[in-house]
Amino acid sequence: MTVKTSPSAAGPGNRISSGRRATVFGISAAVLIAPFIIAVPAASAAVPTFPNNIVVFPDRDFITIEGYQEHIGETATVEVTRPGVGVIGSAESVVGAGDVAFEVNHPGGVCWGAGTALKVTPDIRSGDVVSMKFGATAAGDTSTQDVYVTAAPVLAADGVTVTVTGFIGDGANQAQIEQRIVDPAFRGTPIGRRDVRAVPGPLTANVGYSSSLEFGIAGPNTFTATYVFDSRDTAGIAAAAGSGVRVMSWQLEDAAANRQGLTIAEFGELGGPGMGGCPNGPLQSGPAGATDVIAATVADSLKITWTPAKAIPGTPAITGYRVHAVAQTVVNGERAEFGKRIDSPAAKTTTISGLNPAETYDVFLVSVSSAGETFPAVHAIPVTDIVAPLVTASPQSGSFRTAQQLTLSSNEAAAEIYYTTDGSDVFLSGGTLSALAVLYTQPVNIAGTTTVNFAAVDPSGNLSAQGQVVLTITNDPLPSTPTFSSPPLAGTGSVTLNWSAADPGAPGLSVTGYSVQAYTADGAAAGPPRITAGDVTTLVFDGLAPDTVYQFTVTASNANGASAASAKSDPVQALGAVVANAGADQAITRAVTATTVVLDGSRSTGTETTYLWEQISSGPTDPDRVTLSGPTTVKPTFSLPLFATPMTNNPLTFRLTVTSGSTVRTDEVRITPIASQISVTGARWKSRDFRVDGISSSVGGTVTIHSGGPTGPVIGQAPITAAPAPQTGGVFTYRLRTSASNPGSIWLDSTRGGVVGPVTVTAG
Template sequence: MKSALHEPGQSKSRGQAFGRTAIVATVSAVLGATSLLAVPAANAAVPAFPDNVVAFPDRDFVTIEGYQDRIGQVATVEVNRPNVGVVGSAQSLVSAGDVAFEINHPGGVCWGAGTGLNVTPDIRPGDSVSIRFGGDEAGSTLVQDTYVTANSVLDGNTVTVRGHVGAGVNRAQMEQRVIDPALKDTSIGRRDVRAVAGPLTADEGYSSSLEFGVDGPDTFTATYIFDETAAAELVANAGGARAMAWQEEDADANRQGLTIAEFGELGGPGMGGCPNGPLQSGPAGPTNVSAAKVNGELKVNWAPAKAVPGTPAIDGYRVTAVAQTASGNEQVESGVRISNPQASSTTIRGLKTDEEYDVYVTSVSEVGETFPAVHAFTQTDITSPTVTGSPNGGTFSTAQQLTLSASELGSDIYYTTDGSAPVSADMSTDHAVLYTGPIPVAQTSTFTFAAIDPSGNVSDKGEVTFTITNDPVPAAPTFTTAPTAGQGTAEVSWTAPDSGGPDLTILGYSVQAYTADGTPFGAAKEVAGNVTTLVYDGLQGDTAYQFAVKATNENGAGPESAKSAPVTVQGALVSNAGPDQTVARRTAATTVTLDGTGSTTAGATYQWEQVLTGTADPDKVTVTGGTTLKPTFSLPIYRTPMTNNPLTFRLTVTVGGTTKTDEVKVTPVADRVTISLAQWKTGDLRIGGTSSVVGGTITIRAGGPTGRIIGTAPVTAAAAPETGGVYTLRLRNAAAGTTNPGPVWIESTVGGTAGPTAVTNR
């Protein structure tokens, strides 16, 4: 199907549409009120006309155009997500024609074709979609952060379309468009209408404009005024209103690196037989699953599963043995659940020795289990386990702990300390000790060890020797402050430990960086002398690290410290929204200043926005100076339905086409209020209590926290020696009513709330 992006013979004056036709494809992402901002593109450049990579972030679908010098060659398309990696890929042959091939669209290939990554990616703004031939990159499109957020609104002959546009989108390279083939039969004379940046501009049968910021930061508003009502109604009811943005535009107005987001389209497989999306499929299953029956038990082994990028992590496994003998319509099942995602074996016990079983293994994640389950193949276990010791012996100044590990789950490990064999044939010897956990090594010792797996296979014998000198070494240092992030660096400070003795001095420290999964990052860095700070360089930007340090004296290194608090190292572009703030509410509006001065300054632009729960968020405020490093906002006096929840503000820093974001929370602190008096008799109602802040106003309500207002009372200073404030509301005669108002609630203009408190009869 051909696109309405540019009709043959049609003027390109409105928005400079494609210089040639393109396939309408939609790549869908789940786009809600919270979006991902644009991020740096991959290394590949934006394709040059006539080649193009077109991404449609609403139906998870990509069109590859051009590349006619590659007809018959295999192309690989990958969707790459920052800090995650490849979340979708496919291969296809390049065919002749304007459209080389499509992915996830009838007539095209499915995601996973030729690559084995069998998942339809949930394509989002900030992802990059690249094409390569072999190892040669041939172009990349960065999915733009713009989309329509609501249905079109019709008012007379005017149609309004509203949407989101991220800070990284070039607004001069944007267009909003609505398509309906029936428009050809109106005064418009073609199947689409378009709005480009700027004020109302006349076109055939209508005028249109595209404005930014009308409904707040990062918003766009497209307005269409039609000459005839029929055309206006068609556009308002068309559905699928599009937000289009492109990275580059050449001298012939060809739009390169194009994103087309279509409102209301659903993501996932675009045609039958294509794989589900990352949250619609169970996790990938384990591989090389085998089962061996030994003395009425089933020993099951597998290679741990690897989660598909962009999908939830694998949490563990479920292993089930199903008896082949049926009793009527029933078969007995036995099995285990394993919570270790790195597990590779288990033993199912309590089975009948004269029964045969089918064994199945599934991976487990937060979205379910592998389907279908992986069926184990039956084998006879003749493989001997292996055993390793950690540390693997050596000379140490202090006591150690020896950890023994067998390669097969369920193996029994035995050890001796007198040099004798721990296992003979398939039995432990008289002097052998069953290993149950780490072994303390306080003196020079030799350990001999071996393992017996559930099938009776015996490992080779292992041996490690520890020489413990007991020379005093420094104690473990401690961290008193969290590391401080820099660009590719972190400043780490610690407290010097006891040196080990009065005649010993600390000669230096060794500082080791660890990544989030606990893996050491490179070699440790050395600090000479008793210097307790280090600027740890060579770190990867936008990556979290922890640090550990150990001290050394004349006798050697002491124990390693506990790991520091994690810190995320800054990259080349820094967005720093400043520290979280706690701001006391006042009796009048309070000005709060945000601080982004830790952000990149050279060539940078800034955009602050409040992160809201929705358009009706009761805590919405107005940010003044939102494009500066230190904007302000007014924290208003409290009024229902406001809350005292933290207010979140996002700072987006842009340099060139690259953006970074950071968020800060500002938490209002309310006064403390009480209801200590609540009495009524006919014609006389009294409500009173206290507040920790003098000068506010108390509102008393009946029927709920947002119910009917009974009245208000000022908070005045309490009489000495009491501190704080007091309030009293007294209503008489008709104002008090003829019935008890029931429970009451109060709210203070300084944010405090209390209730319900029952009103008693006097």
């Protein structure tokens, strides 16, 4: 008899209507930020399409789902995924009518864990991806933006100016940022609404105030919102707004000016359950409990088995377990208790001995981690099991050309399976385990003809019937598994594949042919395999659907049969009638003078087509923006500028659009500048002698030495010359013999792109 238990679910599982509709603090999905030119960043292609949207409140671990009115009455699943970790939170809810389809972790919505097995409120952070799906069909996702307010509003001495500062990560789009101060008291002022807003650009007049939003004033990756109010009273309301201070960041803006994929970071708000009864956060609850817990009575002992627990993603690792048996009989207000501590997270069984055979016990099992213990404990009532387990084997008896992996399994998860490989019995008379029997822990490799006997015993001591398989291994050699020797090459409705020749398997054998199977993106086989004869190791796999992505496997055959299939090839898209090919990505080293870079679209369709090359940049002020010469030709060029502070070394991305009639195809290419690297080997100062020595990864160019910061006053310059043999690269020395004081710290940059600092100047 098997007793299985699992922790009970926490939190409500149904939506309680709150009447909140379209109340995401005055957010409008169609707000223009003039006069900026909005370039769509390299965001997820799955960001919802207006009027659908996903709004993330990371500080409150709260999600609002807007739109999706074509799914009213359907159940949606929301998941929060952390890259490199996995799903850290999930919930199900039914889509309701109105602008707000449903909410998670907010009064009137559902708790995290509603309808799912992950009973935890996730601690949502920047970079986490919030996704929606209906069944297995994806319905959009949003990446949590790396933006937040860093301090409470500051009221200036003039009594009317209020500033708000914050952080903006490199991945956020400056043109899609707003800072807002929300306080219902604003409605009683000339402003007449519950919030004031600052959008990118200089100070601009609004009703009752003027505002601006600028970047980099307080340092790298910062923003500063400035408000100048018409009255001191209104400024006082803004300065005291507290948790009403926030920054909002959208992932992209579509062609109709609808802004999609929104993160609202609220200053001072706390995460965790948004309403009573919802599950705690990942560090406020104990670890997940073990499952399939079985407590079996064996004489004066209890044998407890379980399936090891799995830590919730993003929580501390499980380090072990605590299991105890509590007598049900009360004596003088007390009950006897016995227990064990197990210091292995992989443990799945223990025995508690010395118990009273006439007593009935409750068994409690908890997982242990640095966050505490499982609560509530997993509870099992011991039972006497009189049913013998059943054991099955795969494969069954038969003849095989190659070695086999024999898998044994029992219908009772806690049963122990034993086997022999010499044809002898597993259990001897009286139920004694044979000295030749081996405990089964993993599939058994059968390399030659073998008779395997097997049987199982469950925690209560019940023995299964003995089973047997006879595996005859003929060891007919098969070819080795071939591997693809180069990436697939796309053609129009076809793909060219090349692979390495397989070893035929043994002397005297030869490869008789290869079989190539195509698969669509969902992993399904795309029609029958294609066969090549003899030693042919290339194939043009034609008849494929244009503009469709495929992967391929290849197997080799000899007179005995086929090898195992190769790993799947890289994905490749069979081309349609119109092709856009922007060429291979490049890494470019900048020369002493500006480098001319040629973009190459010559592998695109060339008949009755037009071309348009565009740089994908963050806006007209992007420091890496370049000017293309001949953007409507097949091979436009641009000048890669010299490295110089404050330029960056970011990759440059260009999109090629090929148009033929009503058909449009696009492709992108990335050009990565390679900067020179410099370092300082010595910086010393003494009276009337200041010297700086260093090395460079390249020869040529000039090093400039600054004091007071990377763009501070220039102390001097030094040329980069070739290092003496056998060293490679360049060296530089700067020496100044004056009575100037010790600068303390210096910063250096080279015309080849190297930057280093601050470097401490030693005295003496």
